[in-house]
Amino acid sequence: MTCLAIHGGAGALPPSDLTPERAENFHRALHAALLVGQRMLAAGRSSLDAVEATVVALEDNPLFNAGRGSSFTREGEVEMEASIMDGATRQAGAVMLLERVRNPVRLARRVMQRTPHVALGGTAAERFAIEEGLAMESKDYFFTQDRWDAMVRLRGTSETGLSEDIVVKGVAVAGPDAMSTVGAVACDAAGNLAAATSSGGTTNKFAGRVGQAGIVGAGVYAHNATCAVSCTGEGEAFMRGVVAHDIAALIEHRGLNVVAAAELVVRTRLPGRGGIIALDRHGNFTLPYNTVGMYRGWIDALGVIHTAIYETSRAWPASTA
Amino acid sequence: MTCLAIHGGAGALPPSDLTPERAENFHRALHAALLVGQRMLAAGRSSLDAVEATVVALEDNPLFNAGRGSSFTREGEVEMEASIMDGATRQAGAVMLLERVRNPVRLARRVMQRTPHVALGGTAAERFAIEEGLAMESKDYFFTQDRWDAMVRLRGTSETGLSEDIVVKGVAVAGPDAMSTVGAVACDAAGNLAAATSSGGTTNKFAGRVGQAGIVGAGVYAHNATCAVSCTGEGEAFMRGVVAHDIAALIEHRGLNVVAAAELVVRTRLPGRGGIIALDRHGNFTLPYNTVGMYRGWIDALGVIHTAIYETSRAWPASTA
Numbered sequence: 001m002t003c004l005a006i007h008g009g010a011g012a013l014p015p016s017d018l019t020p021e022r023a024e025n026f027h028r029a030l031h032a033a034l035l036v037g038q039r040m041l042a043a044g045r046s047s048l049d050a051v052e053a054t055v056v057a058l059e060d061n062p063l064f065n066a067g068r069g070s071s072f073t074r075e076g077e078v079e080m081e082a083s084i085m086d087g088a089t090r091q092a093g094a095v096m097l098l099e100r101v102r103n104p105v106r107l108a109r110r111v112m113q114r115t116p117h118v119a120l121g122g123t124a125a126e127r128f129a130i131e132e133g134l135a136m137e138s139k140d141y142f143f144t145q146d147r148w149d150a151m152v153r154l155r156g157t158s159e160t161g162l163s164e165d166i167v168v169k170g171v172a173v174a175g176p177d178a179m180s181t182v183g184a185v186a187c188d189a190a191g192n193l194a195a196a197t198s199s200g201g202t203t204n205k206f207a208g209r210v211g212q213a214g215i216v217g218a219g220v221y222a223h224n225a226t227c228a229v230s231c232t233g234e235g236e237a238f239m240r241g242v243v244a245h246d247i248a249a250l251i252e253h254r255g256l257n258v259v260a261a262a263e264l265v266v267r268t269r270l271p272g273r274g275g276i277i278a279l280d281r282h283g284n285f286t287l288p289y290n291t292v293g294m295y296r297g298w299i300d301a302l303g304v305i306h307t308a309i310y311e312t313s314r315a316w317p318a319s320t321a
Numbered sequence: 322m323t324c325l326a327i328h329g330g331a332g333a334l335p336p337s338d339l340t341p342e343r344a345e346n347f348h349r350a351l352h353a354a355l356l357v358g359q360r361m362l363a364a365g366r367s368s369l370d371a372v373e374a375t376v377v378a379l380e381d382n383p384l385f386n387a388g389r390g391s392s393f394t395r396e397g398e399v400e401m402e403a404s405i406m407d408g409a410t411r412q413a414g415a416v417m418l419l420e421r422v423r424n425p426v427r428l429a430r431r432v433m434q435r436t437p438h439v440a441l442g443g444t445a446a447e448r449f450a451i452e453e454g455l456a457m458e459s460k461d462y463f464f465t466q467d468r469w470d471a472m473v474r475l476r477g478t479s480e481t482g483l484s485e486d487i488v489v490k491g492v493a494v495a496g497p498d499a500m501s502t503v504g505a506v507a508c509d510a511a512g513n514l515a516a517a518t519s520s521g522g523t524t525n526k527f528a529g530r531v532g533q534a535g536i537v538g539a540g541v542y543a544h545n546a547t548c549a550v551s552c553t554g555e556g557e558a559f560m561r562g563v564v565a566h567d568i569a570a571l572i573e574h575r576g577l578n579v580v581a582a583a584e585l586v587v588r589t590r591l592p593g594r595g596g597i598i599a600l601d602r603h604g605n606f607t608l609p610y611n612t613v614g615m616y617r618g619w620i621d622a623l624g625v626i627h628t629a630i631y632e633t634s635r636a637w638p639a640s641t642a
Contacts, residue, residue, distance in 0.1 A: 090562070216536070
């Protein structure tokens with residue numbers, strides 16, 4: 001049985017502040033991304049292909065803080081990161097400090113498959129992207145007014161931002177936070193797991209900051225024996241807690257199922273705020289968060305697509321495809 | 322009881338190929354670094370101070386592939402990384418893609434303590450180092466003929482190097498490897514653990530490659546509840562296995578002691594070659610490796626310094642201080 005779950009960040013606005021129109025845009029975007037992955041899995045493609053293509057769809061949508069629509073550093077630049085992992089082989093790829101690569105997750109996969117390395121960063125990674133023929137974009141492509149305004153509001157402070165939505169609202173920031181990231185976890189017909197994560201990082205971050213989305217074990221992990229995980233939230237907390245691997249360890253060593261392990265971590269072990277999507281090769285999955293909401297979606301056992309921002313979810317009739 | 326252990330890489334030459342003079346140089350360098358840390362701990366300084374200062378001593382010595390004496394990328398550049406973690410708070414700092422910072426481990430600590438972030442990389446990280454007043458060096462400072470020759474031998478191949486020693490000997494390279502790294506783990510009088518790791522990365526690596534020494538959970542981890550760990554070896558294997566955190570998970574979830582956990586990982590769970598130094602807050606420690614040797618040293622319960630490359634170790638009389 002194939003399975004797919006995605007997130008678009010754990011930094012949703014309080015329900016009273018999210019306009020119905022904007023909420024609708026998020027639901028549609030999540031649905032569209034899930035459809036991409038669902039069709040690939042149905043066509044017999046691998047979970048690795050499915051998480052890559054699904055994350056590309058989220059990166060290309062400026063609603064989400066990854067690829068187009070990424071946050072700005074306090075110096076007014078976009079610096080993106082992404083990671084991908086193959087649960088069958090535990091091969092992994094990660095990229096960081098990218099300014100021009102249209103789809104960081106595609107580059108992460110190229111690093112995994114076409115270099116002897118796991119992680120590449122900076123301008124050298126972008127030269128490799130060009131050699132590989134990946135699409136590059138100008139600064140204009142990545143620019144969105146909302147993210148710029150969010151950065152300008154925080155610039156000059158020592159704060160790094162919550163999600164764009166929370167920052168746009170001007171809610172006080174208690175400390176270093178980052179809630180915006182996109183990610184996907186999938187299981188294919190062969191029973192192989194994969195996970196991918198991509199992010200523009202935190203608003204008003206230091207130039208050069210690398211977050212969890214570029215770190216194997218923190219923001220992404222996949223191993224057929226345990227689970228596939230993608231994380232969103234305060235990146236620094238996920239890095240210090242090595243959170244994606246922490247879930248796998250609870251499954252391996254304590255015998256927890258993936259649902260119990262991920263929920264335990266979000267409730268009690270994660271040293272900060274955020275959310276997780278996690279699934280195992282039997283199709284068990286969960287999407288817990290300790291924030292007010294998390295943009296997310298999944299495909300149920302009957303193939304029906306569900307999207308959600310808060311507790312309640314929307315089921316999409318198959319005809320909406 | 323204070324405790325300190327260090328490594329200078331798991332890529333030692335076969336005993337028959339290491340000249341007595343060169344072996345002596347390694348023993349002396351390891352001893353000198355341990356003395357630095359021992360004096361700090363004896364003076365009541367924290368484990369964090371001790372691992373930082375000990376790793377600085379190793380970075381400053383061109384015998385080791387970290388700081389001065391770092392390996393070269395296939396483009397002929399030095400790109401360094403380092404990380405540090407505080408077991409009391411699980412605060413961590415990591416830096417990557419550095420070309421000019423004399424002591425990457427010092428910058429890692431500044432990132433931990435003086436930014437809201439865990440990881441900074443590239444030229445922006447170097448600007449931060451300058452703002453912090455850290456010592457910067459020219460390319461000449463980092464240059465060593467041995468490392469350059471090792472890179473030139475592999476340049477134009479798809480290989481990345483084993484340790485400088487093995488590469489210098491021209492031993493066939495089976496695949497992507499990296500054995501050279503330095504690191505330290507310590508427990509101070511207050512019972513707090515700390516770990517630090519620093520590396521120039523693999524010989525003939527791709528420009529932009531980031532290795533385990535810059536990744537929390539892969540090349541470094543510290544948590545008072547479990548252990549302090551620093552790793553050396555094939556960086557990519559440590560990243561895919563999230564190896565430093567894997568040891569902590571075995572202690573936390575399976576009740577293994579630090580010695581059993583680290584040895585199990587090196588023998589059966591590490592998907593590659595390398596070594597580990599690990600200790601807990603009760604002063605139990607181990608320095609296992611699955612390579613032919615590992616430059617390493619430790620201070621025993623009586624305060625005697627030991628250094629080793631292969632199985633046998635040398636005890637240093639206190640008067641050698």
